Amino acid sequence: MLPRPIRGKVDYYKKYFEKLGIKENLIKDEDLFMTSFIHKSYTADLPYNLQNNERLEFLGDAVLGCVISKLLYQKFDDIPESQLTLYKIALVREENLADAARDINLGDYIFLGHGEEKSGGKDKDSILSDTLEAVLGYIYIDIGIDEVEKIIEKFVYSKIEKMKNISVKSFKSSLQELVQKLYKETPVYEDVDYEKDAKGNVIKFKSNVYINSQFIAEGYGINKKKSQEEAAKKAFEYLEANS
Incomplete structure (x- = not known):
């Protein structure tokens, strides 16, 4: 069960999802939904146990890689696997995911601990990219693959254009x-x-x-x-x- 300070913001966060193109009525598990925004630093400050978003991040990482691979396969039928791999590496790289998170103002919605908040955690590449993956993990498990594919294509894969003419390596x-x-x-x-x-x-x-x-x-x-x-x-x- 979510604590009152977080549960009281459910409707506000649903409105945020509406801005991303996901209708409120698609959200079934509100606890899981809000958990996707909870960084481990937030739970570390609490005197009781509360799930953070690391498990959802684990799932979202796998979903992201799969969807990006599918999109590259479908949209580039004239380039070899080696080049597809380089594009995938660039697209799922922390910096690219953080840029995508900034595009959707995700940092404004992350629950952080006091210390992380003061040190500028809402704009750190690592926290932004991890939270984006957690949100993708939530969408996949509670709403479905179709919606998560739309989000990934719109906000992450769309950055492929800036990578077409540059050399990308891990x-x-x-x-x-x-x-x-x-x-x-x-x-x-x-x-x-x-x-x-x-x-x-x-x-x-x-x-x-x-x-x-x-x-x-x-x-x-x-x-x-x-x-x-x-x-x-x-x-x-x-x-x-x-x-």
């Missing part, structure tokens, strides 16, 4: 190329289970990246792919600035 690929050029080595990643839920299921991973046996950066994510990509991004930016 940060892992970019880091590997740079490290091979500088050191004739390849980066080494170490993955650890960083956070588990009450049932012992891993809900967040941590990845460390090493170059020449030296620790360079760390990254976090709901799966190893995401945590390694974040670690690679930090390492790539560090090497570019210091080499």
Whole structure:
């Protein structure tokens, strides 16, 4: 059961969904709906247990990848799988998802803890992208695949136009190329289970990246792919600035 401060905003949040093109009467599970906007920092400040949106983020990440892959497959029938993969990487990248979240003013609707709120959490790429994925996870499970596909195509996939004429690579690929050029080595990643839920299921991973046996950066994510990509991004930016 949601606490009163959140439950009292259900109608307001339904109006927000209306602006995105999702009719209020499609929302069946109001508790799950509101949970998609609750960041873990908000629940950490409470004296009682309350579900945050990390599990929905996990689901939304998978749904997003599937829908983006489907759209690319349908709309680009004349380019190879390798290029489709690069487009997908660029579209689901944290920065792109954060831009999409800003386009729909999602930051204004995220429930954050006091500390995160003061530090500008409503405009952090990581929080915006994670919350967007959580919202997509909610739409998929409570409203259906048709509606989530519409939202993804309208607000995320639509950014494909700016990527058509640029070279897009994952940060892992970019880091590997740079490290091979500088050191004739390849980066080494170490993955650890960083956070588990009450049932012992891993809900967040941590990845460390090493170059020449030296620790360079760390990254976090709901799966190893995401945590390694974040670690690679930090390492790539560090090497570019210091080499």
